[in-house]
Amino acid sequence: MTNYEQLREQFETQSHDLRVHQSELENQNEALRQTNLELEWTRNRYADLFKFAPIGYLVCGQDGVIQEINQTGCTQLGSECSSLSGRPFPLFVEEGQRLQVALLLGQVVQAGPDQEPQRLEMLMLRPDGSHWQAQLECTPLLDSSGLSIRIALTDITALKTAQREAEQRSTEVQRLNEELQTFLRTMTLDLTQPQRQMEGFVKLLSKSLTAPDARSAKLLGHLQEAAADMGALTAALTQFFQSTQPNRDPRPLDLNSLVDVSFHELASERQDRQVTLTHDPLPTLHMDATKTRLLLLNLLSNALKFTRPRPEARIHVGMQETAEHYLLSVRDNGVGFDPAQSGRLFGLFERLHSEREFKGQGLGLALVRRIVQQYEGQVWGESTPGEGAVFWVELPKSVVAVLPVQVTKGQSF
Structure with a gap:
């Protein structure tokens, strides 16, 4: 080649x-x-x-002078963006809090980069002299020009106003609740004495009339019945007042024993009747003793009332358990109620049956609902008319401390 x-x-x-x-x-x-x-x-x-972020963003030097600011920040501070660069940020804070802001910025600089944001609520000042409330979130920034501070500025004026209004409403509700409780307590005490006097006078009058005629005897009977109704109403109002009180000294309660004790307390309501009570194994729950007793008393009393027409009344207290709740039920074979009227069951002074059929004050189930709600639970009723009813009480385990289940018991009375 x-x-x-x-x-x-x-x-x-x-x-x-x-x-x-x-x-x-x-x-x-x-x-x-x-x-x-x-x-x-x-x-x-x-x-x-x-x-265009929805909150104000500023970048300040270590001396607190504004270097950059977004449009929302300009609107919040009430000035044009071109006039804000180079101005000290603390000038836009209410005068009495400027030192606090300066100390905060100094702490951020001293902490250096890679530190958690530091937050502070401030009263801000607009050029026209009006005030607004803000939350400052200060974060250190490190770039080629050195250390600076990024400030996220959130307007919390509406939030603070809403909080103040909520606190005022809460205070007012608390005041009205205290007045209501005072009224209930006073009313029940004031009713008790005349009711007892009425009953005593009726007895004395009955004894003084050796041979009352039929009309007088009938009137005395009505008077005695009215005195008894007033006593029942006073007792119901007293129970309702107790249900409005805060939970006091919750302690472990064996529901097996409490159901039996409550049922024995209702001896007068099952006198001369054949009533059978049974119950599932019931747990021991950490609850207020007085309120739990009232809860069971009123559920059992309700079952006794509406099974009165039955030759044999059957009442069963059931218990089901889920991962998050206990579900207590009281089932009876009474007259039941119209499901379409179930929304009225737990209202104050509500009655789904006439006074002639079933006497009552219309407070029992309202009291049950109030107690259950205090434990963040739910209560409802189900029925088919003529075939009995069942009332359910759902209690969250997160609120009711659960202890080991007790030995099952079932009794007939």
């Missing part, structure tokens, strides 16, 4: 390598241009996010 041919071959090889390198360089340049476009798009996107 001649020198000429060798040189030509080397030239062609180098030309090919040059074209390859040129192609690679063009590809790299295109990739670099694409990366620059993406970086520019990302920068613009985050610049827009900063500028």
Whole structure:
């Protein structure tokens, strides 16, 4: 091979390598241009996010002078953005709190980068002298120009106003509740004495009339019945007042024993009747003793009342358990109620049956609901008319501390 041919071959090889390198360089340049476009798009996107964020963003130097601020921040501070750069941020804080802000900014600078944000609620000042409330969240920033402070500025004026209004309403509700409780307590005490006097006078009058005529005897009977009704109403109001009180000294209660004791207390309501009470194994729950007794007394009394027409009354207290709740039920074979009227069951002084059929004050189930709600539970009733009813009480385990289940018992009376 001649020198000429060798040189030509080397030239062609180098030309090919040059074209390859040129192609690679063009590809790299295109990739670099694409990366620059993406970086520019990302920068613009985050610049827009900063500028039009729904909360105020400021970047301040270590001396607290504003370096950057977004549109929301300008609106919050009540000035044009062009006039805010270079002004000390504490000037926009209520004068009495400026030192507190300056100390906060100093703490952020001293803590350095990679520290958790520090928050503070402030009373801010607009150029027109009006005030607004803000939460400051200060974060240290470290870049090529050094350490600076980013401030997130959130307007919490509406939130604070709502909180104050809620506190005022809560205070007013508490005051009205205390007045209501005082009224109930006073009323029940004031009713007790005349009711007892009435019963005593009726007995004395009955004894003084050795041979009352039929009309007098009937009137005396009505008077005695009215006195008894007043006594029952007073007792119901007393129980209802007790249900409005805060839970006192909750302790472990064996529901098996409490059901039996409550049923024995209702002996007068099952006198001369055949009544059978049974119950599932019941747990021991951490509850207020007085309120739990009232809860069971009223559920059992309700079952006794509406089974009165039955030759044999059957009442069963059931218990089901889920991962999060205890579900207590009281089932009876009484007259039941119209399911369409179930929404009235737990209302104050509500009666689904006439007073002639079943006497009552309409407070028992309302009291049950009030007690259950205090334990963050739910209560409801189900029935088919003529086929009995069942009342359910759902109690959350997160509120009622659960102890081991006790030995099952079932009794007939």
